[in-house]
Amino acid sequence: MLKSIDSRELQTRKAAAEEQFCGRKAGINHFANVDPATGRPVGGYQDGGIEAVLVKYAEDLIPTYIEYTAKGYTITTIGTVAINANTWEIYFNRPEGQVKPMLAAILHKVEADYRAEIETHNEKFIQDQVDAQLRVDTAREEREQAKAVAEKRALVEVEIRATFHPPQETTAPVQTPAPAKGKRS
Structure with a gap:
């Protein structure tokens, strides 16, 4: 924050x-x-x-x-x-005349240090948020890329199977000749 x-x-x-x-x-x-x-x-x-x-x-x-x-x-x-x-x-x-300028310099340094501390904290927070967003984006891109690779692989597999395994023709059932009536041999 x-x-x-x-x-x-x-x-x-x-x-x-x-x-x-x-x-x-x-x-x-x-x-x-x-x-x-x-x-x-x-x-x-x-x-x-x-x-x-x-x-x-x-x-x-x-x-x-x-x-x-x-x-x-x-x-x-x-x-x-x-x-x-x-x-x-x-x-x-x-004496107050000596203390006031020294104290003013110290108070100015305290305020500058506090502002620098706030600025450092805010900069670190922003960098952490940028890093987190980049990690999320990278993970999403990797998932999308993996999904695209899987889809392409499935499509290529279907094409390869179609090339090397032609569809088989359906043949009519073989009819056996009916036994002849008559003599037996």
Whole structure:
């Protein structure tokens, strides 16, 4: 069956992509892509709505926080995470000005992928229907051809039989002469 674009499905996909983007940390993801030849995960950079800022010393935590909030960043629910005894990461939500263009590009890609998926499905459906119709037509032609061959064979057989087996003449029954009256010999 041919598919058409379902606006609810598209909005659901866009909402899921937006939620994933806003909840994802920007940076290297070791499972960002898949190698098409082997099917193994391949690392790569991915954008996200959360930016992790590395802070080397404890005395730099508050100045870093003030600097990033002045730029429009807001702290996430994760907040500050200690990596080791002397190093921390502060997780900030990116400012709306940075998020909007990135999110627009992601949503545009989601819509393009959805349209391509629908187009691929419809093209495959049409090709399957064409193949099925061709199989039906081929089977019908083969049946008609087999029937024509059988009819021709029957006609040729009748002609051959007529040629080699001429119709037999019907002969009158042989009459035996009646016994003569008289002496016996």
